[in-house]
Amino acid sequence: MSVQPFLIAAAGLFSIGIYGILVRRNVVMVLLSIELILNAVNINFVVFDAMLGDALLQGQIFTIFIITIAAAEVGIGLAIVLMLFRNRKTANIDEFDLMKW
């Protein structure tokens, strides 16, 4: 199989994730879209690993790490969302614009 479809799919996933970040109003939805992006990157890594036939399987190792870190990040992210919700009673990302001029 050619590599290219996989790469294009990963790129598509990536851009869909970007779209999601830019468009979604709920903070949790934004975090969801971030997961999409990370997933796209995972696909890329594994595809390259398959392409290269690496003896050290670096692509897959790295993918494992990414997944781990993503999980940690989601944990922290949702804790922060929790705090935000407690303080502001809303999860609308447009409401959190205190850091403006």
Place this chain on the structure above:
Amino acid sequence: MEALDIISYFLLLSLLLVAAKVVTTSNVIHAAISLVFTLAITAGTFLLLSAEFVALVIVLVYIGAVIVLFLFGIMITRAPLGQNAELDNDKNKGLALAVSLSIFGIFSYVMLNTFDSQINTTSGTSTELLGEILLSRFVFPFEVVSFVLLAALIGGITIARQDNALIDENQI
């Protein structure tokens, strides 16, 4: 290999469709479930690419824990369940679409020009080999990641804990 090609095309297409549903649906639960499906299909792709262990990890960790966490988050933040028209930021849609499409265009252009190889699918990746590499060559990142997880754990608890004095006012 033709069958594999067709299967792969089918998988990737459905991947994209499901991912699109994640970001366009106005129902938050649908979005979370769609993400589950996306991740499942990703795991399937990995299987195709003979990265079995990674696929399993995705299913276990991502779908098993992360999505559950997301669902909890949705519940806690009292996200309006069901159809919710206010989920999308309508003002930005056009621009966001343009940006994401250009990103897609640029990435695919670059990828297509750069990589033109074939996938050397082996018969599968030996988990034993993966474990060996993880604990010999990549033992340092492995340990560091464990620390990161520890920090995330502690950090999460610290951030989200509530003062006992206000316990009657909190919203669990």
Place this chain on the structure above:
Amino acid sequence: MVTSNLISFLAEGKATYTDGGAAAEYTWLIVVLPFIAALLITFVGKYLPLKGAEIALATIGFIFAFSSYLLYLNVTEGVASEFFVNVGSIGSFDLEFGWVVDGLSIMMYFVVGTVASLVFIYATNYMKGEIRYTFFFTSLTLFAGSMLVLVSSPTLLQLLIGWELVGVCSYLLIGHYWENKDNSSAAMKAFITNKIADIGLMIGIIVLALSTGTMRISEILYQSTHDYESLKSVAYLAGVLLFIGAMGKSAQFPLHVWLPDAMAGPTPVSALMHAATMVTAGVYLLARMFPFYEGMANQALDVVLLFGVITLFAAGLIAIVQDDLKKVLAYSTVSQLGYMVAAIGSGAYTAALFHLWTHAFFKALLFLGAGSVIHAVHTNSMKEMGGLRKEMPRTYITFILGTIALAGLPPLAGFFSKDEILASLSHGGYSAYFSIAVAGAFITAFYMTRAVVLTFFGEYRGNGHPHESDSMMTTPLIILAGFAIAAGWVNIPGVYTGFTDWVTTRKTPIVEYHPESFDYFALGSGLLAGLTGIVLAYYVYQILGRPEEGDQKIKVEPIWNLLENKYYLDDFYFKFIVNPTKSTLANLIDRFNTNILDRTVNMFGVAASYLGNIVYEKFDQGGIDKALNISSASTEALGARVKLLQTGKAQQYIMYFLSGVIVISLLILLVL
């Protein structure tokens, strides 16, 4: 025997000399010190107990001591040297200053030192309580310095500088009480009259310098005694021109008009300047240039002699009709200066200088005595004096001694000097001039006795309470009286002619006639004339009724008027010189100044301010300031716009970031 040695010196005609050693090298001190002292008095004098007079007295004391030492050196060894200091050059002329230490200069130093010391002491008391006391002493010290600059000059340039400086100091001192218009006018008259004469001096100096190619006096004298052609052609002209300059300073007819008016100044000033020092500057000049006159400019001496004789006679006549005591003395000074100039004119170098020497002492004495009288009776007019010999004995006695010296009775000073002049006139064969000079001696004795009688004899006609002046004023009188008695004994022909040796000790030899013994004809005529004058005056003014009526007795109306109006000379000057200058010339220049010069300057000013305005408006405000304002305003506007980018919304930030990434990647992909 000493006498025979001296006579044998005379036969050789010239004494030998040394170069004066260390004392001569340091003679510049007495020239420079007065200027430093003047500065000190100006700045520090006010705070001193004697208000600056101490510094002046110390300086003049030093000058007196130093000049006495120089005189002693000259008497014992003979000194003749000159020192030059080169300060640069203009074209082919070197600008040199320096000092001369020879017989003539040493004599002048001594005269200046002695008379100035006594006058300074006198003035400390006389001017006590007067206005501008400190400045008075500054001017006096400056004057002493300027006079020394003049008599120590080895170049014509320095001579001119000293000449002008002396004129300036004279102006300052005569006009000391300038609040009174008469006094300031008198100062102006002195300065301007001198300035007119100085034109002649300057042209003469230029002529001499150009034709000899040097400013050094010794070189000019050398050229004139060694028959240089270039000098010969202009010698007469230069001689006459230099004499014109001398006429101004030494008050020869008709440029004498300033001296009587100069009596408006304080009496010590009159005693110092207008008796002993400044007015003798002209005689000094003629004496310094004597080898030139004797050698090449011999015909100029005829002019000199003529004016000298006219002066001595005319001024003496005016002195008879004066009522102001100081004016009598002023005209007497003019007359005696005429004697000195006449002596030079007849080729008697030593006689003229000898008369200068003795005259300095007894005229200063007379002026200081007059000052003492005036100080006591608070008036200058002799009409209000009289009978003062009882109240002011010391003044009376010294004044009498001065009068006798001036009249020329032996054994006082004036006898010897006047006799030498008469002798040289008769030896030169100028019989007419001789007679006039003898008549002048008669007139001198007459007016002086008249003055003495009117002042000291008879009854007191005034309103005050005269009393003797205190010792600080009478002591100089006594000292000067001593000089008046003894000063003549330094040049007795046939017995001791030290003075001749002193003043002929110069680098250039002096060729003149030295009498070997008394010329009895001249001596007898002079003595007779003097005695006659005294007796006649005493008779007319004292014995023949009251002194104030003596004038009535000898009045010949028209001649008296002529004399009282000073030969209408002042009126002539006013009508033909002063008034035309004041009215027409001054008006013309004023109009030129206002209309042309001032207008041009105003135009520049207006243009400059207009230009400045334009620059301010357009360039500064409109241009530079505006640019700055625009830049700051635009920065502010830009900032106001740009800050709106920071909305605080994370999604928008991501949008911007991604747009940037797209742009850059496109750039990289397409361009590179």
